[in-house]
Amino acid sequence: MFCEQCEQTASGNGCHQWGACGKSPEVNAIHDLLIYCLRGLARVVLKAKEYNIPTREMDVFTCEALFATMTNVNFNNKQLTEYIKKCIMQRESLKLTIQNTTHIPLTWSALSSYEPDWNESLVLQGENLAHSFISPSSNDLDIISLKLTVLYGLKGAASYTFHAQELGQEDEKVYRFIQEALASLDRTDIRLEEWINLALKVGEINLRAMELLDAGHTETYGHPTPTPVPLNPRKGKCILVSGHDIRQLEAILKQTATKDITVYTHGELLPAHGYPKLKQTYPHLYGHYGTAWQNQTKDFARFPGAIIITTNCLMPPHETYDDKLFTIGPVSYPHLTYLPPTDNGIPDYTPAIEKALSMAGFSEEMPPRQVMVGFARNTVLSVSEQVIEAVKAGKIRHFFLVGGCDGAKPGRTYYTEFVEKVPSDCIVLTLACGKFRFFDKQLGAIEGLPRLMDVGQCNDAYSAIQIALGLANAFNVGVNEIPLSLVLSWYEQKAIAVLLSLLYLGIQNIRLGPTLPAFLTPNVLKFLEDKYHLQAIKTPDEDLAACLG
Template sequence: MKDMFCFQCQQTAHNTGCEGKAGVCGKKSDTANYQDALTGALIGLARSAKSGHKTYDTDEIVIKGLFTTITNVNFFNDTIKKLTAKIHEERGKINAQKYEDYDMECLWNDNEDIRSLKSLILFGLRGMAAYAYHAMVLGKTDDEVNQFFYEGLYAIGENYDLEKLLSLVLKTGEINFKCMELLDKANTEAYGAPVPTTVPLTIEKGPFIVVSGHDLYDLKLLLEQTKDKGINIYTHSEMLPAHGYPKLKAYSHLKGNFGTAWQSQQSEFHNIPAPILFTTNCLMPVRESYKDRVFTTSVVSYPELVHIGEDKDFTPIITKAIECGGYEKEMNLTGINKGSTVTTGFAHETVLGVADKIIQAVKDGKIRHFFLVGGCDGAAPGRSYYTDFVKQSPKDTIILTLACGKYRFNDLDIGEICGLPRILDMGQCNDAYSAIKVALALSKVFECSVNDLPLTLVLSWYEQKAVCILLTLLYLGIKNIYLGPTLPAFISPKILSILVDQYNITPISTPDKDLAKILG
C-alpha cells in the first residue's frame, strides 16, 4: 500500500499535509488510501448519474460515502471497503454506461490553484453531507441539495478553469446554507425549538452512559431505551446543545455534560466507569484503558469496537453501563476554567425573541459590539487565543458561540447585559444557521448590510464542516472574518489572495491586537 496524502484538517502535519504511514488524527495510510478510493468511486457514480437515473438509494449512498471520509469518523478499513463496493453496485443499477473510478492522485498532483479550489468544493461537500445525513434520518431531504452533491463531485473529475471552479466554491456555500436550514427545520420539528438551559457538569452516583457526536436522533433513541432503567445519560462535546431541546429535556435521566471538547477524550475517558457512544465524529484512536467501553453507530467505525447497526438496538451499551456501575459517589467535574455549569439553547428563535431588547440596548450604547467566537476545537496550543479573546472582550460586548470551540470558555462567568448572559451558546456547528439568521434579521432592522453591523466573526476551524460553513459565509458576502488558529493548508497563495482581496479574511494574531483593530 502506498503512503498516504491528506491535508483536509487544520492539524495536518507541518500545515502542509500528512504523508507517510499515518496522519496526525491517527488515521493509517491504508485507511487514507481506502477513503481516497471511496471518493474516487463516488466521483464515478456522479458521472454515471449525470446521464442515468438515480434514486433515493443513490442519494443516500452518496451522502453516507462523503460523511464517512470526514476527519475522525471512520478508521475501519473493512467498513470503508464494503461501502465502496456498494457504490460500485449502485453505479451499475442507475446506468448501463460504466464510468471508471476517478484516481484521486490526479487531484493531489494537479496545479496547486486548481487543486485548491477543487479541495474547497470536495471538503465542503463532505461537511455538508454530515448535515444532510442528520436531516435525512429525520425524514427531511431536499432535491436541490441532493443534486448538488453530484454536481460538485462531477466537477472534481473535470478540467474546469479557475473561474468555473470559483463559482462552484460559492455555490457549495449557497447549497450548504439551504442544507443547514433543512436540518434546523428537521431538528426543531422533531424536538422543539431550543430554550436557554443551564447544564451541570456534575456526574451523579450510579450507572451512566456518555453520548458524543452530533446526531440528536441517536440520542433520542438511547434516551427512550434507557428510560426507567436507572441509567443516567450525559452529553459530550458537540452533543451538549441537546439539553436545550424541549422534547429531549423531557427525559429526566438526561442529566448533564461530561468532559469538554473532542481532543481531550483520551484523558477524560481514561478508566471511565461507563460506556461511551459515538454517533458521529470526532472519534480519536481508542486507548486500552477504556477500549472495551466504546461503542459506535451510524457511519462511525473503528476496528474491534462494538458497532450498533441500523436496528439501533442499544442493549449492548445498556448492559455495559449496568456492568460498569458508574461512580460510587457524586463527581463534581468542571470545565476548562473550573466552572461547574455551562449554558446552551440560545438558538435564533430565542435570540430573535428578545430582539427588541437587544436593538434598544445597541441604540442606548449598552451593547457596543457582538462577537461570534466559535467553530471547531483542537489540540493546537494557539487555540488558547479564543479563551483569551473572550476574557479580554469588553463588558459591553456579547459573545455568540457555537460548535465545540466554545469549550475553551463556555464555563466562564463574564457577566450579563440587559438580563442576558454575555456568552450565548447557539448550539452545534450546523447552528451557524442560527447565527446567520440573527445577523440577517438585525441587518434588516438597522437597515444596513451584515458587514455594517457591530458584529465580527472570530472563527476556529478543524475539519470539513467548518469548511462548508466558511463557504456559506463567503456566499452571503460576509467580510472581515478572523480565522485561525492556522489557515487551511489546501488553500494556495493565489486562491488565498483572492479570498483576502474579496472578503478580507484575516488570520488571527493576538487577542489584544485583534480587539483593538476591531473596536477601533
C-alpha cells in the same frame, strides 16, 4: 500518503507519513479509493435523474459515504471496503435500471465503469488514484487548491444532509448538487473563476443543508430555550453519548428509559439539552461530561459507564477504555464494537446498555456546576428590541461570534484569551466545540442579557446567521454593517463548509485560525483576502483593537 483536509496537518503543510488525526496511510488510501468510486457513481445517478428514475437510495448512501471519509470518523478499512463494494453495486444496478427504462444504449466513461482489482492491493490502487487527482496534466496549483476546497466542503455539506434526512428533511436540489459537484471533480475544462463559483455554490448548498437540519431539530424537539446543564455527575449507572446526532441520542434515551441509567452528553451534543421536547420527555438526560473531542482520551478513561460515538470526532482509542466504546453509522474503528442500524436507521443499543449496567457508574455526588445552553435564533431574536435599544443606548458596544472547532494544536489558547479580554460592554455568541475553551466562564450580563450565549452545534451556524440577518433587518442596514465580528476556529470539513456558506452570503472580515487551510494556495488566499477581507488571527489584543476600532 497525502492529506491536508484538516487544520492539524503536519507542519501546517499536509500529512505524508501518518495522519495527525491518527489514520494510517492505508486508511487514507482507502478513503481516496472510496471517493473515486463515488465520483463514478455520481455520473450514473445524474443520468438516472435525467430520466426521472428514483435515486434517493444512492443519494443518501453518497452522503453517508462522504461522511465516512471525514477527519476522525472511520478508521476501519474493512467497513470502508464494504462502502466501496456497495457503491459499485448501486452503480451497476442503476445502470441496468436506466437501460431497462430507456432502451437506449449508453456508453459509460472509465470513471463510471471502474472497479478495483480485488486480487491486488486496494491501498496501492487508492494511492495511485489520489496521485492522479492532485497531479493533473494542467499542473495548475490554484485549480487543484479549489478542487480540494470543493471536495472538502462537499464532505461537510453531505454530513449535514445525512443528519437532516434522518429527521425527515430532504431537498432534491441538495442531492443533485452533491452529485454534480462530485462528477465535476475530474473535469479539466473548468476555468479558475468557475471553480471559485463552484466552491461558493458548495456554501450555498451547505446553507440549505443546515436549514434542513435546523428544521428537523426544531420541528421534532422544539426551538431551543435557555436551559441550565449540570456539569457535575450524579450517583448511578451511566451512558455517555458523543458526537452530533440528536436523533440517535433520542433513540438511546428511549431504549434506556426504564433501565435506571443516567445519560450524559459529550462534545457537540451539549446543546441537545436546550431542546424542550427532548428534555421534558426524558428526565434521565441529565448533564454534560467532559469537554471537546481532543480531550476524549482522558474523559473516556475516567467515565465509569458505556460510551457511544454517533459521529465525528473519534480519536484512536486507548486500550484502557476501548471495551466500553461503541460506534454507529459512518463511525468505525478496528476492534471497537459497532452497532449496525436496523431498518429504520436506529441501532439496537442493548450491548451498550448491558455494558453500562455491568459497570460501577458514579459512586458519589459531585459539587454542583452548570452552564447555560439554548440561545438559538428564536431566543435571541425574541429580545431583539431589547438588544437594539441597548445598542442605541451605548450599553452594548459590539457582538463577537467566537466559535468553531476545537483541537489539540498549539495556538488555540488564543480563543480563551480573546473571550477573557472582550470588554464588559460586549456580548459573545458561541457555537460548536470551540466553545469548550471558555464555555464555563462567568461573564455576567448586560441589561439582563447574558454576555456569553451558546447558540448550539457547528450546524447551528445557520441559527447564528439568522440572528445576524435579523439584527441587520432590525437596524435596517446590511449584515456587514452591524456591530458584529466573526472570530472562528476550524479543524475539519464541516468547518470548511460553514466558511464557504459565510463567503457565499458575502460576510466580510472573518478572522480565522489557528492557522489557515494548507490546501489554499497563495493566489486563492489573496483572492479571499481581497474580495472578502478574510484574514488570519493575530493576537487577541490586536484583533480586539481592530474589531472595536
